[in-house]
Amino acid sequence: MNRSIIHLDLDAFYASVEQQDDPQLRGLPVLVGGRSGRGVVCACSYEARRFGIHSAMPMTRALRLCPKAVVRPVRMERYRQFSQQVFAIFSRFTDRIEPLSLDEAFLDVSGCERLFGTPVQIAAQIKEAVFQETGLTISAGVAENKFLAKLASDHQKPDGLYVVPQPPDRFLLPLPLKRLWGVGPVTCQRLEKLGLRTVADLRQLSEARLEQLFDSAGRQLYRLARGEDSRPVIVANRAHSIGHEDTYDHDLQDSFQLHRSLLDLAERVATRLRRKGLAGSVVQLKVRYADFTTVTRRRTVEPPLDSALAILQVAKELLLRTDAGERPVRLLGISLSQLRDGPEVQGELFGDEQRERVSALDGAVDQLRRRYGVKGVQRASLMTGDKNESEAKTGGDGWDGS
Template sequence: MEKQRVIRDILHLDLDAFYASVEQLDYPELRGLPVIVGGHPGRGVVCACSYEARRFGVHSAMPMFRALRLCPGAKVRPVRISRYKQISRQVFNVFGRYTDLVEPLSVDEAFLDVTGSRRLFGSARQIAETIRHDIRTDLGLTISAGIAHNKFLAKLASERAKPDGFFEVPDNIDEFLLPLELKCLWGVGPVMLEELRGLGLCTVGDLRKMPLADLKWRFGKAGIQLHRLAHGEDSRPVEPDSVVKSISHEETFDKDIRDRDTIHAALLDLAERVAARLRRTGLSAKTLTLKVRYADFTTVSRSRTFGSGFQQVKQIHRVAMELLQKTEAGAKPVRLLGINLHALNKGLGSQGMLFDEDHDKRSMQLDQTLDLLRARYGEKGICRATLMGWRGGESPQD
């Protein structure tokens, strides 16, 4: 006898303009005003912005100077990651009141499977509204909710609901899905979008009419995925223990840098930050990607993959330095540097891949000692001598 398929109730919950909303929460005088969260007004980029700022055309990843040109009256606030994480934990605690099946996507959004919660808390719609009420009442923030029978549609629904609303995909999903533009589909970036438009396809309804065989011939596996999404199909479960896929950190400098010693110190600082996060999560990485953005906004990346994992600061710094030699950093002024670690695995990996065994043990002990000291005295109070004066935007001391 064929097992009856359970119809799932999935919520996608997304806090509205999260970073900017936290700033307006902590500084009530900013409420109703255009707020931009980001780096130095002359050099940084927009991390987030309030809906009041978005009306002027400001958006995330935009250079700050351009954002302030569009919205000269905006109030600029620095990024306060620790504060946002603190609020995020409180938000996720609210989610946990109604289901154990919570899959975080970032600090400000998650999927919830509330199929098993209906007997206790009512329909998916009632649960979504209760969560929105709790977050507004307990935390003073607004959150948008999308409700559907799978993750793909729930995500699209929450985008429709923004800001501060909820939207439930109707049982006849075609009413909602077919009129949507193709750029709404996962995996459809600018290049694929142009290809699809070249075929005369503009909406999901247009894509639905294209035979699977044709999509498969033109796009391979991506064509199969397009066909499924055009029919609203997504069988992925909500996974509470989502695996961390990458760890990265990047820095935009107040002034372009080209001095090699300064660049090397900046890379050491980045290596310390990503290595500390690796150790906290008990992971090691096999691949390192170095990102370099020059003063003219040209961006290049260089990668190296190893057969076994690495975790230590000096290992990461050495690989980053080797990759730096394959760029024009120094010959051309540098605006931004970043290190991204991926191909992550549980455990320490083979720590002796870059150093001799004795040096390797000493390096590991130093990293662990710094972790203990920072846990006790704080991040800003403890650093390597090479980085004295670096964190906080100054050049390193000799």
């Protein structure tokens, strides 16, 4: 059966919220982010983009490009309020919603036609409601699968509504390969070396040839070049995700620094999950290198996790799928999504006995944190010091990530 998927993505979200809350900012280049030395542009208005500014750019560089830009600090709580409003609008049309972030989601509206009209009409109604009720514009892409819908929402940004034709070739074939899901700068370079620049070029290669070049990713490329993607829209309830990320004063270079930072992040995320009585089955790791390129790696685990050590273990595996350790890292983040009620089970990563010990330790850490605050309680292995570092390097505490 043909599916109908809509991808929705708010335009320049944080910056648009700032312009919404302060009408004097409308029509001006607005940058949201930190002003300090290592501050980064988290979001910028379309007026600022005209100066060549984009998100993840160092703030100092953005201000050189556009000295009169208005800089506003990140107000996450406020963005969350807007996000909740927008997701509430989505849920009037379907409960099959897969949030990707505060400002982005897939909706599966297959079979909603009798109630709300065609997928295009639903997308148009959502855009209208979001604008009327929040003042924000949102771009929509309509297609038969998630891959094409996401490409489509980006096609006419801002305030776009694009429907991918069936078959999708007219839309898909001219696209540059870097737009394909999963094609990062490294893959893109390899493809370019082979003389491949657009989806049409990629279409010329056989599945066997692509597999030979890119292993299992080659099969995926083969399907994407044909606009095929069978991933379902995965519904998540309640909070979209719980995560934490840190930008470091000094870039992280070696595996000890990286793993220590991951443990710190895993502790924070686990504490917040358990405080809300939740566990998550998708672990996502975010890595930003010193040159500001950012990659995410995710893995689905079953049953869902809420323990710091179990989360750490998955995060370490994901870290191996990045260039961390070879390239300096300025930011790390861990988040869990697909949240459910948190049972006291911790998956198959640990045996029963170890699982109990892990739970008891996590519980004790939670209690101490409630009493003394987060900073007051850290596991011994989080403390810096030569002794721990040398233990870590010999792999005594499982630090080596293998």
